[in-house]
Amino acid sequence: MPNKLSDKEINHHLQLLNEKAGDNKWQIKDDKLHKTFTFKSFIRAFGWMTQIAIWAEKLKHHPEWFNVYNKVVIDLTTHDVNGISELDFELASKMEQFCS
Incomplete structure (x- = not known):
């Protein structure tokens, strides 16, 4: 089981993640790792979600998304630890990798 990250650890991981994120940065909102991705079309957004769904299954860690x-x-949050864990940052990193 992953461990809940401290605020200091979250800030460190957030800084590293946002180095890959371009102008649209990740943030902490309501104690969750939060971001809105915008694509050129619905089919591109849905295709990206499909790719991420495969990674979520591999990691056994699923996003809250709309x-x-x-x-x-x-x-992103890790419900098992009632907070943010390294799994959240690992999945967020995959999201960044596949959005370009």
Whole structure:
């Protein structure tokens, strides 16, 4: 089972993750790792979600997400630890990798 990260650890991981994120940065919102991705079309957003779903299954860690047309709103948290863990940052990193 993963461990809940401290605020200091979260800030460190967030800084590293945002180095890959371009102008649209990840943030902490309501004690979750949060970001909105915008794509050129619905099919691109849905295709990206499909790729991420495969990784989520491999990691056994699933996002809270919401999709309308070309936008996908992401919230990541590890329910087993009641907070943010390294799994959240690992999945967020995959999301960044596949969004370009």
